[in-house]
Every structure is written in structure tokens, then in C-alpha cells.
Amino acid sequence: METALAKTPQKRQVIFLALLLLLWEAGSETIRYSMPEETGSGSFVANLAKDLGLRVGELAPRGARIHYKGNKQLLQLDIKTGSLLLSEKLDREVLCGATDPCILQFQLLLENPVQFFQADLQLTDINDHSPEFLEREMLLKIPESVQPGTVFPLKIAQDLDIGSNTVQNYTISPNSYFHVVAHNRGDGRKYPELVLDKALDREEQPELSLTLTALDGGAPPRSGTTTIRIEVVDINDNAPEFLQSLYEVQVPENSPLNSLVVRVSARDLDAGTYGTVAYTLFQGDEVTQPFVIDEITGDIRLKKALDFETTQYYNVEIAATDGGGLSGKCTVIIQVVDVNDNAPELTMSTLTSSTPENSPEIVVAIFSVSDPDSGDNGKMVCSIQNDLPFLLKPTFKNFYTLVTESPLDRETRSEYNITITVTDMGTPRLKTEHNITVLVSDVNDNAPAFTQTSYTSKNLILTLFDYLLNLMWVHTVKGHNKARCLFFQRYYYLHTSVGK
Known part of the structure; x- marks a missing residue:
């Protein structure tokens, strides 16, 4: 019996080490999914359990959940089937703006035993926005002396889509004076330029009105228009530089x-x-x-x-x-x-409010930390008080596990107030504190003890006799034997009065 008890802590240590190895391996690979934006709420993304090699029946007992930064639930896991579903319709432009590719990172957390899996969902763009000019009309004042071939830059059209779904070409309404060409900007967008085909004559036509159309590359393409109003003015032979x-x-x-x-x-x-x-x-x-x-x-x-x-x-x-x-x-x-204007954030995934005494390396809490700043401003350090029998262990990128460093003793201390401090490395340093309370639950680890170390022979006999009577009384009451209960009760009172 003693040998079996002595081996239990060693076996738990081996299991914990194996768990850490599993966590490391889980973080080394990322499962990637892709789907178009604007897909309807409740749509099927993938069978996450199947892709991870997990049995569907083990998701619920292992406390499976989806975890990612932010409070808005974009994805949900059906723990009965292992299917990953959309919680709502996802808009790529709202979630990622002009960032391409638009990737949502999330993790599958299994709490019992603790295991993490990293996954990405890439939202591909659909052509759900039309090109738009910020102004309904552009005014160009062009001197009549301008030579054919002169180029006039025009303001671009905005399109929230990306890739081939953004603006790809510009056209101008038919006229005998101008045509339009499109060029690539440094950021990948196209801008239009108006090119003069033949000389203007203010006395012949002092003003022109043209329609500029922006076309995207969707199928079918979307478009937006604006008006170009051209005023022909007298000679001005030097442009600003x-x-x-x-x-x-x-x-x-x-x-x-x-x-x-x-x-x-x-x-x-x-x-x-x-x-x-x-x-x-x-x-x-x-x-x-x-x-x-x-x-x-x-x-x-x-x-x-x-x-x-x-x-x-x-x-x-x-x-x-x-x-x-x-x-x-x-x-x-x-x-x-960048300046250090964001304090670190702590998100608690798992919290155990009560921990049994005499058990080695119990997981008390699992949490993640994040900081949207960059460089040293986004680097973080986690710590707890030094005088507590607990340890912080990193498990995955920006994930930590709070475990007991050694077995706890409820009779020595029954409650611990732990402050988790997350500090970034910026200047000045910003920090976030999260307080938790851990109660130590009792186990039957203390034998009965006599109130005094020596007794006289008479007192000893009476004391032992009292102890045996009380013990028999308790067992008799528990057994619900009323006759024996009454006998011991009367015998006890008789013995007590004789002893006195």
C-alpha cells in the first residue's frame, strides 16, 4: 500500500511531462481553412475533429472549445459532430480592411487533459463593392495653348475589395479631344490620367463635360462614375513644380x-x-x-x-x-x-477555484495574454508573487498554465490570493493585474490524537471504555438498529453514573 502511494506522484509527474510534449507538438502545426466572405451564418467550415484526428465522442468530456482574441464569437464548434460552423456572416472588409490575405487565427482548446491546436481561417474576397469616386465632379482648367499629348492626372476611385475585384480600368465618354489611360500606383491601385488628343480652342468650345467610369475586375464587373468638367482658359505656359x-x-x-x-x-x-x-x-x-x-x-x-x-x-x-x-x-x-499606448490583456480560459491538498502539480488556471503594440511595446512578461507555492509555465505562444509547485496543506493554509501580473517591455512599461482566489480542499490526512499523553489506570480504563462505547454507539446509529441503540444508550448512562 505504501509503495503504491509513493509511486503515484512519480506517475503524475510523468503524465504532466508527456502533456507538455503534446502541447508543444500541437503548436508546431497549423491547420488552414479558406472560405469566401459573406458566407451565411451557420455555414459549415470543416470537420475540425476529423482533421485533427480526434474522436467526436471525446470532444465533450475533454471540454473542447474554440478560443481566439476578442470577445466576438465568429466561429462555433459542434461538440457532438466535431463540425466548425460560422456564428455569423463574416465581412472581410470589416474584419481585415485592406489587409491581404485576411486570416483569422484561432485555437482549439482541450481542457482535460490540456491540449492546444492552432488553426487559421482565410476569408477570400468577393466582389461585393462597387468603385466609388469621392467627388461627383472634377474640375480641370486647361489652357488653350496646351499641346496634344499633355497628361492630366485624375482622382482615383475607391473600392473596398482587393485583388482582381478592385478597380482595374477607367474609361471616358466618347469625345474628340481626350482619352484616358490607367497606371499602377505603388500600393497596387490604379489611377487614371486624361490625355489630350488635339489642341483646344477656347473661342470654339470654352467648356467640355465628360463622364469618367471606373471598372473593377469582377465577373460581372461593377462600376462607378464621376463627371469631369473642363474649362478652357487663356495661356499659362508654366506648371508648378x-x-x-x-x-x-x-x-x-x-x-x-x-x-x-x-x-x-x-x-x-x-x-x-x-x-x-x-x-x-x-x-x-x-x-x-x-x-x-x-x-x-x-x-x-x-x-x-x-x-x-x-x-x-x-x-x-x-x-x-x-x-x-x-x-x-x-x-x-x-x-x-508605434508608442506604448496599449496595456497587455489577459483572457482566462480555465480557472479552478478549489484545489485538493497533498496533490502535486495540479493545474489551477489556463490563460492567454496579448498586446496589440509592436516590438518591445508588444513583448510581455507574466509573474505572480514569490511567496506562493505556485508556478507559471508557458504552454503555447502567449498561453500560460498556473500549477501548484508542491503539495498543499489545508491545515497550514486553506486559501491563497494570487495576483497574475502581465507587464510589457515598452517605455513606459504598462501592466495588467488579474486576481484569483484558490481554496484548498480537505482530504482525510490526519489520525485521531489523545488530548493527554498519560492517564491513571482507572481513568485510562474509563477513557478507553468511553471511546469503545461511543464507537459502538455511532455504528449502531448508522445501522439503524433501534434495540441495540437503546441498549448501548442505557448501558452508557449506567456506566457513566457508576464511574462517577
């Missing part, structure tokens, strides 16, 4: 509103109205880009707040237009610099 064609600047994400980002400058050799330059945000998406430019000075300032975790850089195009309608452009690349 920027001192730099490319500006690059870094801006901390916690910069205050209205702070200066950069100043651009263009010059025009013409005099008077034709030499006066006005600055505008040209190719930029004025709805989403948090910048504004001073029309006169060229100062670009911060207007909606920056967030490194949302957007890390902006590609802004600036136009300088003179009084005659000629324009030049430059590109401003603005890189958002």
Missing part, C-alpha cells in the same frame, strides 16, 4: 491634433494669377486619411488621431495648382511610429 518629388516623414501615433507633419513647397515661374500656387490633397483618400493641408503654406497637419495598430503608413499625393489650372504633384509617405 515641387522642390521634392518625394517626401518621407515619421510621425508618432500619439501626436496631438493639428501638429505639423511636414511642409511641402512648389514654385511657378509665371507671374500674377498664373504664378499663384494652391495646395490640395490630391490622390489621398480624404475620408480615411487623418491629414489636412493648408492651401497657401503647404503645411500638412494632423486632423482625425493616428493609431499604429490600425494603419502603419499613409501614401498621400499632393497637387499644386496655379491660377491657370496647371498642376504638379508630389508624393508624401507618412510612417506612423
Whole structure:
């Protein structure tokens, strides 16, 4: 009996080590799934149990659950069939914006015994958005002296879709003066340019109105239109030129509103109205880009707040237009610099409020930590108080298990208040604390003890006799033998009165 009890802790240690090996192996491979966005709620994604080589019947007893960052439940697991289903219709543009590919990472957590499996769900784009121009009308003032072949940049159309489903081409309504060509931008989007085919004559036709159409690559394609209004003006033979064609600047994400980002400058050799330059945000998406430019000075300032975790850089195009309608452009690349503005987050997956005493290495809690910041600002360290018989053990990336370091003794201490502290490595360091209470449950590990170490012969005999009578009384009551119960009760009272 003693040998079997002595081997039990060793066997549990071996099982725990094997569990850690299983966790490591589980984290080394990732199962990947793919499905189109806008798929209906309740749609079947995959049989997760089958793909992981698990029996369907073991999901419920092992406490299977899906875990991923955030509180919104996008996926659900049918523990009866092992099927992975959509909890709601998923919109790729809402979940990932312009990020491509759009991948949702999640884990399958098995609590008994603890085991993790990493999985990814990639949402593929469908053509559910049409191209859209931010303005219903573009105004171009073109001098009549402009030579055929001259190119006029036009504002781009926005399309929330990606890949071939975004804007692929531009067309212009039939006319005898212009045609349109499309070019690739550095970020993969296409922008239109208007090309003059024959010289304009203000006296013959002072104004033109053209329809610009943006087409995406869907099947069938979607489209959006805007009007180009062209005013033919008198001679202006010099277009503004920027001192730099490319500006690059870094801006901390916690910069205050209205702070200066950069100043651009263009010059025009013409005099008077034709030499006066006005600055505008040209190719930029004025709805989403948090910048504004001073029309006169060229100062670009911060207007909606920056967030490194949302957007890390902006590609802004600036136009300088003179009084005659000629324009030049430059590109401003603005890189958002991360600051430590997000405290770590702790998500508790499993919490055991009561732990039996005398048991080695019991799992008390399983939790995950996250920090949306980057670099050292997103690196985290977990700790608990040093004077507690508990250990924090990393199990998977950003997952930790809280276990007992040694067997607990309820008679020594019946309750522990544990503070889990998660600290990032940024400057200044931010931390999150999570408090849990663990109760130590009792086991029958203490034998009865006499209240005194020595007795006189008379007292000893009476004491032992009392003990035996009490013991027989208890067993008799438990056995529900009323006659024997009455006998022992009377005999006990008689003995007690004689002893006294």
C-alpha cells in the first residue's frame, strides 16, 4: 500500500511531462481553412475533429472549445459532430480592411487533459463593392495653348475589395479631344490620367463635360462614375513644380491634433494669377486619411488621431495648382511610429477555484495574454508573487498554465490570493493585474490524537471504555438498529453514573 502511494506522484509527474510534449507538438502545426466572405451564418467550415484526428465522442468530456482574441464569437464548434460552423456572416472588409490575405487565427482548446491546436481561417474576397469616386465632379482648367499629348492626372476611385475585384480600368465618354489611360500606383491601385488628343480652342468650345467610369475586375464587373468638367482658359505656359518629388516623414501615433507633419513647397515661374500656387490633397483618400493641408503654406497637419495598430503608413499625393489650372504633384509617405499606448490583456480560459491538498502539480488556471503594440511595446512578461507555492509555465505562444509547485496543506493554509501580473517591455512599461482566489480542499490526512499523553489506570480504563462505547454507539446509529441503540444508550448512562 505504501509503495503504491509513493509511486503515484512519480506517475503524475510523468503524465504532466508527456502533456507538455503534446502541447508543444500541437503548436508546431497549423491547420488552414479558406472560405469566401459573406458566407451565411451557420455555414459549415470543416470537420475540425476529423482533421485533427480526434474522436467526436471525446470532444465533450475533454471540454473542447474554440478560443481566439476578442470577445466576438465568429466561429462555433459542434461538440457532438466535431463540425466548425460560422456564428455569423463574416465581412472581410470589416474584419481585415485592406489587409491581404485576411486570416483569422484561432485555437482549439482541450481542457482535460490540456491540449492546444492552432488553426487559421482565410476569408477570400468577393466582389461585393462597387468603385466609388469621392467627388461627383472634377474640375480641370486647361489652357488653350496646351499641346496634344499633355497628361492630366485624375482622382482615383475607391473600392473596398482587393485583388482582381478592385478597380482595374477607367474609361471616358466618347469625345474628340481626350482619352484616358490607367497606371499602377505603388500600393497596387490604379489611377487614371486624361490625355489630350488635339489642341483646344477656347473661342470654339470654352467648356467640355465628360463622364469618367471606373471598372473593377469582377465577373460581372461593377462600376462607378464621376463627371469631369473642363474649362478652357487663356495661356499659362508654366506648371508648378515641387522642390521634392518625394517626401518621407515619421510621425508618432500619439501626436496631438493639428501638429505639423511636414511642409511641402512648389514654385511657378509665371507671374500674377498664373504664378499663384494652391495646395490640395490630391490622390489621398480624404475620408480615411487623418491629414489636412493648408492651401497657401503647404503645411500638412494632423486632423482625425493616428493609431499604429490600425494603419502603419499613409501614401498621400499632393497637387499644386496655379491660377491657370496647371498642376504638379508630389508624393508624401507618412510612417506612423508605434508608442506604448496599449496595456497587455489577459483572457482566462480555465480557472479552478478549489484545489485538493497533498496533490502535486495540479493545474489551477489556463490563460492567454496579448498586446496589440509592436516590438518591445508588444513583448510581455507574466509573474505572480514569490511567496506562493505556485508556478507559471508557458504552454503555447502567449498561453500560460498556473500549477501548484508542491503539495498543499489545508491545515497550514486553506486559501491563497494570487495576483497574475502581465507587464510589457515598452517605455513606459504598462501592466495588467488579474486576481484569483484558490481554496484548498480537505482530504482525510490526519489520525485521531489523545488530548493527554498519560492517564491513571482507572481513568485510562474509563477513557478507553468511553471511546469503545461511543464507537459502538455511532455504528449502531448508522445501522439503524433501534434495540441495540437503546441498549448501548442505557448501558452508557449506567456506566457513566457508576464511574462517577
